[in-house]
Amino acid sequence: xxxxxxxxxxxxxxxxxxxxxxxxxxxxxxxxxxxxxxxxxxxxxxxxxxxxxxxxxxxxxxxxxxxxxxxxxxxxxxxxxxxxxxxxxxxxxxxxxxxxxxxxxxxxxxxxxxxxxxxxxxxxxxxxxxxxxxxxxxxxxxxxxxxxxxxxxxxxxxxxxxxxxxxxxxxxxxxxxxxxxxxxxxxxxxxxxxxxxxxxxxxxxxxxxxxxxxxxxxxxxxxxxxxxxxxxxxxxxxxxxxxxxx
Amino acid sequence: xxxxxxxxxxxxxxxxxxxxxxxxxxxxxxxxxxxxxxxxxxxxxxxxxxxxxxxxxxxxxxxxxxxxxxxxxxxxxxxxxxxxxxxxxxxxxxxxxxxxxxxxxxxxx
Numbered sequence: 520x521x522x523x524x525x526x527x528x529x530x531x532x533x534x535x536x537x538x539x540x541x542x543x544x545x546x547x548x549x550x551x552x553x554x555x556x557x558x559x560x561x562x563x564x565x566x567x568x569x570x571x572x573x574x575x576x577x578x579x580x581x582x583x584x585x586x587x588x589x590x591x592x593x594x595x596x597x598x599x600x601x602x603x604x605x606x607x608x609x610x611x612x613x614x615x616x617x618x619x620x621x622x623x624x625x626x627x628x629x630x631x632x633x634x635x636x637x638x639x640x641x642x643x644x645x646x647x648x649x650x651x652x653x654x655x656x657x658x659x660x661x662x663x664x665x666x667x668x669x670x671x672x673x674x675x676x677x678x679x680x681x682x683x684x685x686x687x688x689x690x691x692x693x694x695x696x697x698x699x700x701x702x703x704x705x706x707x708x709x710x711x712x713x714x715x716x717x718x719x720x721x722x723x724x725x726x727x728x729x730x731x732x733x734x735x736x737x738x739x740x741x742x743x744x745x746x747x748x749x750x751x752x753x754x755x756x757x758x759x760x761x762x763x764x765x
Numbered sequence: 766x767x768x769x770x771x772x773x774x775x776x777x778x779x780x781x782x783x784x785x786x787x788x789x790x791x792x793x794x795x796x797x798x799x800x801x802x803x804x805x806x807x808x809x810x811x812x813x814x815x816x817x818x819x820x821x822x823x824x825x826x827x828x829x830x831x832x833x834x835x836x837x838x839x840x841x842x843x844x845x846x847x848x849x850x851x852x853x854x855x856x857x858x859x860x861x862x863x864x865x866x867x868x869x870x871x872x873x874x
Contacts, residue, residue: 542856563774570782575813579820580777584769593777598784600816606809609792627790687830687874690839691867693821694846698859700821701850703814712811713818720822732819739815744807 525655528648532637532659539633540667546574547668549695551675553578556688557585564676568669573631575699576601582692588729596732607635614642615657617650626654629661708750712743830874838873842866 547568554564571577580597588596607630615626637660642653682688704710716739723731821843828839845866850859 545857545860558769559774563771563778567778570778571785573781573785575817576781576785579816580781582820582824584773584777587769590773590776590780594780594784596816596820597777597781598788599812600820601785601788602809602812604785605788605791606806606812608789609806609809612792624790628786630789686871689829690824690870691864693824693828693843694863694867695860696817696821697825697843697846698850698856698863700814700817701847701852701859702854702856703817704851709811709814712815716815716819717822720819721826723819724823732816735819735822736812736816739819740808740811743811743815744804747807747810 525652528652529655529659529662532641532656533662534659535637535641536633536660536662536664539637539664543574543633543664543668544671546695547671548675548678549691550574550577550581551672551677552679552682552688553581553675553692554672555676555679556682556684557581559676561673561676561680564672565669568672572628572665572668573601573604574668575696578692578695583729583732585689586729592728592730592733596729596736599733599736604630607632607639610639611635611642611657614638614653615650618654622654626657629658629665631661631664633664634660706747708743708746711746712739715739715742830870838870842870 550568551564554567555561559567567577567581571580576597579600580593583593583596608627611626611630615623618626634657638653638657641656642648648656679688700713704713716735719735719738720731723735725731726734825840825843826835827833828836831839842863846859846863849862850856853859
């Protein structure tokens with residue numbers, strides 16, 4: 520087994536994260552462009568990316584703001600999109616929970632899809648890593664992604680300010696979301712959640728103030744969770760049957 | 766104007782900054798090594814795959830470039846983007862197909 524230092528793990532995390540640049544940069548660029556189309560200036564777009572640092576939630580808030588949604592519903596909906604960050608944080612806690620508070624606070628800010636996906640696999644496959652080593656790897660995975668997201672936002676906002684509204688660029692936003700959804704559907708339960716949310720979303724648009732988004736989202740989440748339970752029980756029954764018959 | 770003012774925007778940015786950080790920090794900061802209740806994790810797993818489609822569906826069925834009229838070409842481009850993402854498992858290819866489809870719509874429209 521190779522001896523790995525904390526410093527080399529940081530660089531390992533950084534190298535592992537490089538392919539994700541190809542995804543983060545176009546989305547950052549797109550956020551900047553759409554923010555400019557929605558009337559945000561460069562500073563506002565950058566502040567958005569810096570303060571929130573969560574692509575899907577930023578796109579959601581931007582869309583709902585343009586639809587004159589009450590601010591509370593904008594916030595609840597955008598944060599609901601970000602609930603998965605809570606899940607990431609919860610599942611990283613057993614590995615990073617012993618680190619000093621300031622490191623945990625920084626790690627919390629840096630918890631995004633990419634850093635989570637890379638780190639959780641690394642931590643699970645190498646259980647002998649120490650907490651400082653894990654932190655080094657985790658920070659490595661975001662040290663390029665985070666600045667690129669901010670720079671891409673600024674470039675996008677500068678470009679977007681030059682694009683006339685008549686191009687109808689707002690339709691790129693649902694396309695960007697659709698591109699994110701496809702690869703997320705890994706299990707039958709994911710597909711059920713997605714399908715139920717889609718079916719519920721159409722009648723739900725009749726609800727005032729875009730509340731339908733939250734209702735349809737909750738319906739999809741419950742459908743997904745129930746499907747998972749049902750499939751687990753079915754699998755458990757099957758293995759129990761096999762044991763009794765053998 | 767798009768119907769929202771600078772104050773609303775900053776309220777949303779600040780609220781989201783605080784809220785997102787709280788979501789990410791809540792567990793790692795305060796929970797220590799304690800496990801989360803299973804039912805909660807089970808629901809959290811499906812937030813993104815439920816809320817994002819719920820957000821997208823009306824935007825695709827009643828697209829803004831047509832002023833909210835149902836439009837077959839827009840539906841087709843959306844279906845293409847989704848299908849490429851699902852089949853290739855690659856966000857980037859899906860986004861590229863979506864943007865190419867959008868360009869076709871733009872040039873034809």
